Amino acid sequence: MDSTNPASARIPVIFDTDPGIDDALALALLARHPRFELLAVTTAFGNAPVETTTRNARGLTALYRQDIPVAAGAAGPLLDKRRRKDAAHVHGDDGLGGMAAGLPAPTRPLDPRPAHRLICDLVNARPGEITLVAVGPFTNLALALAHDPSIAGKVRRVIVMGGAFGLKGHGGNVTPVAEANIMADPEAADQVFTAPWPVTIVGLDVTQEAIMREADLDRLRGRGEGAGDLLWQATRHYQQFYDARDGIGGIYAHDASAAALLLVPEAFTLRAGPVRVVLEGIATGQTIQDWRNEHGTGTPWSGHPSQQVCVAVDAARVLALFDEIF
Numbered sequence: 227m228d229s230t231n232p233a234s235a236r237i238p239v240i241f242d243t244d245p246g247i248d249d250a251l252a253l254a255l256l257a258r259h260p261r262f263e264l265l266a267v268t269t270a271f272g273n274a275p276v277e278t279t280t281r282n283a284r285g286l287t288a289l290y291r292q293d294i295p296v297a298a299g300a301a302g303p304l305l306d307k308r309r310r311k312d313a314a315h316v317h318g319d320d321g322l323g324g325m326a327a328g329l330p331a332p333t334r335p336l337d338p339r340p341a342h343r344l345i346c347d348l349v350n351a352r353p354g355e356i357t358l359v360a361v362g363p364f365t366n367l368a369l370a371l372a373h374d375p376s377i378a379g380k381v382r383r384v385i386v387m388g389g390a391f392g393l394k395g396h397g398g399n400v401t402p403v404a405e406a407n408i409m410a411d412p413e414a415a416d417q418v419f420t421a422p423w424p425v426t427i428v429g430l431d432v433t434q435e436a437i438m439r440e441a442d443l444d445r446l447r448g449r450g451e452g453a454g455d456l457l458w459q460a461t462r463h464y465q466q467f468y469d470a471r472d473g474i475g476g477i478y479a480h481d482a483s484a485a486a487l488l489l490v491p492e493a494f495t496l497r498a499g500p501v502r503v504v505l506e507g508i509a510t511g512q513t514i515q516d517w518r519n520e521h522g523t524g525t526p527w528s529g530h531p532s533q534q535v536c537v538a539v540d541a542a543r544v545l546a547l548f549d550e551i552f
Contacts, residue, residue, distance in 0.1 A: 244272030244362030268341035285329025299341025323463030389513035404511025
């Protein structure tokens with residue numbers, strides 16, 4: 227690979243996650259695609275308790291043959307009043323559709339540092355280089371900012387899967403306006419979106435346009451030295467949920483879309499403007515971007531950095547990436 231060519235240079239990434247079936251698919255892209263240099267995985271509560279998501283992350287990194295640090299992070303949101311039930315009805319009691327027992331044993335001990343400390347340590351060691359890809363509640367990122375605010379100026383990019391902006395009829399998935407990762411810790415999300423670092427938000431507006439049909443998932447079988455077979459089996463539970471709820475004949479490539487943005491940025495259309503999260507009332511968890519700046523100064527968006535929101539996607543480009551790793 228020609229490291230002098232920006233189009234082929236490797237992308238150093240820390241993956242903050244709550245595995246989770248779609249997290250497992252995203253981790254497959256980050257771990258197996260030659261463009262990525264996966265530095266570490268940090269875990270949080272979300273799709274399952276943090277003890278479960280951490281066990282899954284360790285097993286998945288072993289499955290994908292990644293001998294990298296895994297650090298456990300937030301067990302709950304910044305504010306205790308935000309605690310909600312996990313998503314066992316979507317991902318299964320083990321977070322992986324009943325397939326966690328089939329994961330290989332971890333290849334290294336759990337990193338002793340809490341997730342936010344590991345994030346800060348790695349970013350400080352390689353300033354200006356690392357992209358954070360966060361696809362669960364954003365509590366670890368908020369804790370990292372609180373621990374060392376200087377990392378905001380040292381992170382190359384922050385890519386998050388979360389939020390919903392109402393485009394093409396895509397509202398929230400836990401309330402009419404709130405997406406699950408945001409609702410799990412809205413204060414953390416608002417802090418991440420208003421911090422002085424470059425954030426790109428990959429929300430339901432595009433991830434629900436990227437549908438992996440059953441035929442796409444079936445092509446994973448027999449590939450990746452057992453990894454594809456496990457993912458196929460794990461997605462059976464996930465597909466059953468989405469077929470019953472939305473009748474899509476497959477699954478949404480939620481978290482994988484965040485990883486895909488780094489590989490095929492031309493597949494995504496972005497819109498710039500500051501983003502805030504509603505923290506009180508019936509619309510708690512809603513993500514709102516002031517992309518027109520129609521009301522000028524003195525608004526809740528005033529003085530906050532402009533961030534990027536994905537508003538359209540070429541879904542075929544995203545789904546094609548799985549043929550490059552398996």
